[in-house]
Amino acid sequence: MKKKFKVAVVIGRHQISHVGHELLKRKALEIAEQVIIIIGSSFQSRNPRNPFKWTERREMILSTLSEEDRARTVCVPIRDYYNDERWNTEVKRIVGEYAAQDIALVGHKKETDIDTYYLDNFQEWSYLPVESDIKIDASELRSIYFEAEDVDVSLSAISDWILPPVKQFLKAWSLRAEYRELVKEYKQVKHEQDLWRGSPYPVIFSTADAVVKINNSVLLGKRKHCPGKGLWALPGGFVEKDERVFTAALRELKEETQIGLMPVTLINDFKAVKVFDHPKRSCRGRVITHAHFFDLRGAKFPAIKAADDLKEVTWIAIDQLNDMEELFFEDHFHILNEFLGLR
Numbered sequence: 001m002k003k004k005f006k007v008a009v010v011i012g013r014h015q016i017s018h019v020g021h022e023l024l025k026r027k028a029l030e031i032a033e034q035v036i037i038i039i040g041s042s043f044q045s046r047n048p049r050n051p052f053k054w055t056e057r058r059e060m061i062l063s064t065l066s067e068e069d070r071a072r073t074v075c076v077p078i079r080d081y082y083n084d085e086r087w088n089t090e091v092k093r094i095v096g097e098y099a100a101q102d103i104a105l106v107g108h109k110k111e112t113d114i115d116t117y118y119l120d121n122f123q124e125w126s127y128l129p130v131e132s133d134i135k136i137d138a139s140e141l142r143s144i145y146f147e148a149e150d151v152d153v154s155l156s157a158i159s160d161w162i163l164p165p166v167k168q169f170l171k172a173w174s175l176r177a178e179y180r181e182l183v184k185e186y187k188q189v190k191h192e193q194d195l196w197r198g199s200p201y202p203v204i205f206s207t208a209d210a211v212v213k214i215n216n217s218v219l220l221g222k223r224k225h226c227p228g229k230g231l232w233a234l235p236g237g238f239v240e241k242d243e244r245v246f247t248a249a250l251r252e253l254k255e256e257t258q259i260g261l262m263p264v265t266l267i268n269d270f271k272a273v274k275v276f277d278h279p280k281r282s283c284r285g286r287v288i289t290h291a292h293f294f295d296l297r298g299a300k301f302p303a304i305k306a307a308d309d310l311k312e313v314t315w316i317a318i319d320q321l322n323d324m325e326e327l328f329f330e331d332h333f334h335i336l337n338e339f340l341g342l343r
Contacts, residue, residue, distance in 0.1 A: 005126070006102035008032030009095055011118065013040045013138070015052055016145065016170065017060035018161045020108065020136045025065070025073075027130050028106045035073045036098055037061055038091060042077030043325050045231050046178060048146060048186040049139070049283040053326075056173070063165035074098070079325075082278040082334055088121050104128050136161055145170065146186040151179075181229075188226040189284055196285075207289040208248035209236030209332075211339050212259070214296035216318050218336065221256055221310035227284060228329035230311075234336075236289065237309070245290040246273070257313045260303035261296075271295045274338055281331045293339045318342070 008028035014021055014037075028035040039061075042054035052060075054077040062070050076094050081087045095103060103125045109116045119127065141158050148154040151174040155167055162170070173179060196203045211234060212219040220232045235256040239248040250263055270292065277288040296302070306313045316324075321342050325333050337343055 003031060003033045004102075005032040005104040007034050007036055007095065007099040008104045008106050008128075009036050009038065009091075009122075009125070010106050011038045011040065011091065013050070014057040014061055015041070015050055015138060016141050016158075016162060017057060017064075017166050018136050018138065018141060019163065020132060020134055020161075021061070022064060022163060023130050023132055023134075024106050024108065025061070027128065028104070029065075029069050029072065031106075031128065032104060033072065034098060036095060037073060037075045038094060039075055039077050041080050043079045045228070045326055045328055046182060047227065047283045047330075048142060048182055048189060049280075051142065051146075051178075051182050052173075056169075060166050060169050063169060064163045080280075080331070080334070082276070082281060082331060084118075084121070088118075092122070106130060108132060134161075143186070143190075145174075146183050185226045185229070193285060202286065204286045204288060205284075206239040206245065207236055207287055208239055208245045208252060209234040209289050209291045209335065210249045210253040211291055211293045211336065212253065212296065213294065213318070213340070214301060214315070215299065217301070217315040218318055218321070218340070219257060219259070219304065220314060220316050221306060222312040223329055224309055224311040231329040232316075232324060232327050232332070233310075233329035234291065234332050235310070235313075236291075246270075246292060249290070249292040256306070256308045256310045258303075258305040258307050265296075266294055269294050269296050272339070274335075276331060276335055276338075278331070283330075289335075291335045291339070 058075040107119045237252040
């Protein structure tokens with residue numbers, strides 16, 4: 001039987017790959033000659049919301065397919081741009097490498113899930129909805145995976161929503177050091193979220209970060225604690241109740257790096273501020289940050305020393321940052337990209 005479409009596209013994060021994803025894959029294979037699975041949130045550091053690298057998710061995705069179906073399926077990573085226009089353009093570029101027409105987008109729209117609104121952004125493709133009565137919350141699957149003291153208990157609890165090859169993958173992956181570190185991080189994040197669970201209103205946090213550049217280098221710190229322990233981050237932190245965000249950026253910069261500059265010098269070299277407010281930018285909850293860009297004049301690097309929440313601080317050459325993308329905390333690589341044009 002001749003396939004109706006040249007290419008069928010499935011888009012998802014696949015953290016964890018479950019039976020809902022399987023329905024989309026099967027439909028795509030049924031109606032098209034080739035299936036392109038675009039794996040979202042790629043090239044990030046690991047955290048409880050994005051525990052698996054895109055290559056590991058590809059392994060889960062392909063593990064449930066026959067050899068024949070695997071030959072017709074290609075998995076392609078895409079990073080989070082936190083910008084719909086840029087993300088849509090990149091999706092179209094990826095698909096355009098495989099087909100210019102006869103393209104179908106296979107998806108399932110959830111009535112209350114803002115994560116599926118992107119399905120309306122590709123009007124030039126045919127949209128094929130997949131209806132299902134299966135109620136799956138991928139975040140809940142991950143919570144169970146990281147929460148139980150015995151991983152076999154966790155896998156048993158979610159076995160109705162994952163296929164055996166995926167279960168085997170998760171069992172093997174739980175033996176890795178990365179799993180143990182993410183369990184700690186998950187519990188720390190959950191503890192912090194539980195502190196605010198009784199609030200009568202949604203909790204929104206405000207933070208301020210500092211992007212400090214000099215001599216084609218930028219000031220970065222390595223985080224000392226969870227979440228993001230051991231990851232590179234911009235100096236910054238939460239805004240206190242009686243201060244302005246610019247003041248908070250200066251205070252956090254001084255507290256965390258002991259930078260050897262007077263406030264007036266920083267104020268004179270301040271160039272711009274941008275707001276980063278994507279609802280999913282932080283696994284800690286709703287966190288809106290104001291990133292302040294300082295372009296320091298002069299040839300001498302100011303003295304710095306790690307303090308407060310940072311284990312280490314250093315000046316890193318801007319031309320090295322692209323190779324460090326997966327080592328950054330949350331969206332800090334993308335903040336740098338906005339100011340420095342890394343990609």
